[in-house]
Amino acid sequence: MIKEIINGENISIILFFIGVYGVCARRNIFKTIMGLSIMQAGLILFFLSINTSENAVPPIGPEIMNAISVSDPVPQALMITAVVVGISTTAVSLTMFISLYHKYGTTNWNKVKKKRGELD
Amino acid sequence: MTPHLLLFIMLPILTGLLLYIIKHPMIKAIAVITEVVLLTMTFWYVLTIGEHSMMTLLVNVPLPFGMALRIDRLSATMLLLNNFLFLCMIVYSLKRPYMNRLFIFLFLSLQGMINALFLSTDFFNVYILIEVATIAVSILIMYKKDSQSMYDGMIYLLVNMVAMGFFLLGIGYLYKTFGVLDFVTIENLIPHLENKRVLVLPFSFLITGLSLKAALMPLFSWLPKAHGTASAPAVVSAILSGIFVKVGIYLLIRMIGIFSFAIDLQDFFLFLGFLTALSGFMFAMAQSDIKLILAYHTVSQIGLILIGISGIRDQNNFGGIYHILSHGVFKSLFFLVSGILVQHYKTRKIKNMTGLWQTSKHVSIVLIFSILSITGAPLFSGGYSKYFISYGNESELLKWLFVVINAGTMASFIKFFRVIFTKPLEQAHKMQIDINQKIVISIMAAVCFLLGFAGDLVTKVVHHQPYTYDAVSQLSKLPIYLFSYLISYLVFRFILENSKALKFLKGIELSFNSINLAIVSFFFVTLAYLTITF
Numbered sequence: 001m002i003k004e005i006i007n008g009e010n011i012s013i014i015l016f017f018i019g020v021y022g023v024c025a026r027r028n029i030f031k032t033i034m035g036l037s038i039m040q041a042g043l044i045l046f047f048l049s050i051n052t053s054e055n056a057v058p059p060i061g062p063e064i065m066n067a068i069s070v071s072d073p074v075p076q077a078l079m080i081t082a083v084v085v086g087i088s089t090t091a092v093s094l095t096m097f098i099s100l101y102h103k104y105g106t107t108n109w110n111k112v113k114k115k116r117g118e119l120d
Numbered sequence: 121m122t123p124h125l126l127l128f129i130m131l132p133i134l135t136g137l138l139l140y141i142i143k144h145p146m147i148k149a150i151a152v153i154t155e156v157v158l159l160t161m162t163f164w165y166v167l168t169i170g171e172h173s174m175m176t177l178l179v180n181v182p183l184p185f186g187m188a189l190r191i192d193r194l195s196a197t198m199l200l201l202n203n204f205l206f207l208c209m210i211v212y213s214l215k216r217p218y219m220n221r222l223f224i225f226l227f228l229s230l231q232g233m234i235n236a237l238f239l240s241t242d243f244f245n246v247y248i249l250i251e252v253a254t255i256a257v258s259i260l261i262m263y264k265k266d267s268q269s270m271y272d273g274m275i276y277l278l279v280n281m282v283a284m285g286f287f288l289l290g291i292g293y294l295y296k297t298f299g300v301l302d303f304v305t306i307e308n309l310i311p312h313l314e315n316k317r318v319l320v321l322p323f324s325f326l327i328t329g330l331s332l333k334a335a336l337m338p339l340f341s342w343l344p345k346a347h348g349t350a351s352a353p354a355v356v357s358a359i360l361s362g363i364f365v366k367v368g369i370y371l372l373i374r375m376i377g378i379f380s381f382a383i384d385l386q387d388f389f390l391f392l393g394f395l396t397a398l399s400g401f402m403f404a405m406a407q408s409d410i411k412l413i414l415a416y417h418t419v420s421q422i423g424l425i426l427i428g429i430s431g432i433r434d435q436n437n438f439g440g441i442y443h444i445l446s447h448g449v450f451k452s453l454f455f456l457v458s459g460i461l462v463q464h465y466k467t468r469k470i471k472n473m474t475g476l477w478q479t480s481k482h483v484s485i486v487l488i489f490s491i492l493s494i495t496g497a498p499l500f501s502g503g504y505s506k507y508f509i510s511y512g513n514e515s516e517l518l519k520w521l522f523v524v525i526n527a528g529t530m531a532s533f534i535k536f537f538r539v540i541f542t543k544p545l546e547q548a549h550k551m552q553i554d555i556n557q558k559i560v561i562s563i564m565a566a567v568c569f570l571l572g573f574a575g576d577l578v579t580k581v582v583h584h585q586p587y588t589y590d591a592v593s594q595l596s597k598l599p600i601y602l603f604s605y606l607i608s609y610l611v612f613r614f615i616l617e618n619s620k621a622l623k624f625l626k627g628i629e630l631s632f633n634s635i636n637l638a639i640v641s642f643f644f645v646t647l648a649y650l651t652i653t654f
Binding site: 016019020023024025026027029032033036039040043046047050051072074075078081082085088089092093096097099100103104109110112113116117119 | 254259288289
């Protein structure tokens with residue numbers, strides 16, 4: 001019973017919403033970036049675990065000839081792209097975060113917002 | 121010979137790269153030539169595409185497995201707007217100091233990616249293109265690197281990434297159901313689906329992501345910061361408001377089309393459209409910063425477009441699409457003029473800008489043209505599209521709502537009339553404008569006028585629609601227009617201007633966490649609505 005519930009799909013959705021909790025409830029900018037990364041990890045796991053079966057073989061190599069089922073290569077190819085995009089967006093947001101920290105001297109969203117309001 | 125669709129994407133990006141590598145003072149001419157070529161190509165497609173659509177395979181594999189670019193009437197119209205605006209912006213900023221190699225590269229790549237979004241037929245390509253365009257835009261927002269811009273750019277980037285996470289999860293569920301990702305195949309497969317309830321969850325995820333991109337009512341808090349930021353050059357704000365926010369609207373139209381067999385959200389979007397339009401102008405009235413007024417007005421006009429495209433009649437839908445075109449032109453023009461004003465008066469407070477008529481008659485006339493367009497005056501572009509958006513409305517409530525939205529738009533642009541017609545505070549010195557800037561703003565003002573005056577011609581040539589609203593019947597609306605402007609002026613001057621409600625609205629600003637909470641609540645409300653009504 002429990003083994004059926006703990007599969008890649010459910011875990012990935014839980015991970016995704018943990019990330020969503022992170023961006024909704026944490027005031028620390030760094031933790032929101034971490035929350036975003038967790039969301040992305042959940043998404044990647046989700047794509048890789050949909051439409052899989054236990055005895056599928058990888059879609060490459062000689063075993064493919066006599067296998068009963070072969071796992072779907074499309075989500076894997078898509079997720080390589082998503083990983084690259086995710087890494088670059090995380091890198092860009094961390095770079096922005098560093099220069100924002102130098103300008104405002106705080107990591108708290110609300111304090112940054114308050115100081116931003118005083119600048120206008 | 122048909123120009124290849126891939127040119128729309130590769131030409132601007134490659135030109136940007138080339139200009140990044142080569143250092144030469146005359147090199148900017150290449151950018152202008154590229155833009156002219158792109159606009160000519162777009163015109164060619166607009167004139168020849170007609171009723172059918174055209175598909176180009178990118179690899180020699182048929183569609184469910186390969187990738188393709190497709191152009192039809194809607195995407196041809198959007199391409200026309202995009203390439204026209206980018207040509208104007210490049211010519212406008214030829215002599216500006218910010219126009220260095222990095223800026224040109226980012227700017228032209230953004231054009232290529234927006235073109236690609238309009239041609240794309242694949243969910244995952246759309247996701248990747250939006251993500252990359254978001255990064256390019258957030259760098260452009262922070263271009264001058266002052267303190268405010270860090271916060272604005274960061275909010276923009278992170279909020280959009282969260283929304284695109286929702287979008288990607290929706291794509292995942294679609295792939296789980298269908299096993300394919302392109303628009304055409306999914307549209308064909310939906311009628312054969314046995315249990316259509318499985319579409320509810322992916323559709324809510326997709327709609328949540330796109331509604332944030334399109335800045336609908338609870339999800340627009342990032343837009344004024346991004347579009348009204350002090351640190352971006354005026355051309356960037358113009359592109360963001362003129363075309364980039366329309367990417368969300370365009371994809372919403374596509375989604376509604378693809379899922380139309382199974383899911384009908386017309387009432388939901390109509391409600392959201394009115395909510396967005398009303399709240400947009402109310403926030404705009406409360407602002408005193410010239411760029412923020414324009415940014416909040418984008419929200420209001422997005423609401424009008426949404427009302428149009430979710431209307432019952434074909435005329436309403438046509439009006440919505442026409443309003444995308446006209447709003448794209450006049451809002452970009454507004455942002456360019458605001459850039460000139462900020463540079464001349466050295467302030468962003470609209471109250472401190474006075475006596476524009478004495479300073480520069482040319483800019484004043486252009487500004488009047490754009491105000492007449494946005495307030496829906498007869499013979500101008502806004503009036504033409506608003507007529508079709510509200511066409512054939514029988515319900516009393518909706519009629520009144522349209523009157524209120526229009527009056528609100530008029531009232532919030534009274535401040536701009538004051539800029540032109542008040543007496544200058546000190547001795548007015550002549551405004552310094554380059555000749556290329558003058559040409560661009562004049563051409564755009566002329567387009568604003570032509571889209572209304574010659575609207576029937578545009579309708580026939582670009583949209584291939586039989587609807588007419590000729591210049592004479594437009595002119596017959598003039599007394600109503602003037603009368604409603606008078607009423608809205610009186611209401612604004614004596615009731616609203618110094619009221620506490622506006623001061624309260626001005627103080628509202630959602631924090632980052634609240635914006636994300638709004639995204640999550642929007643998702644659950646959409647899900648609940650779909651589950652109940654299905």
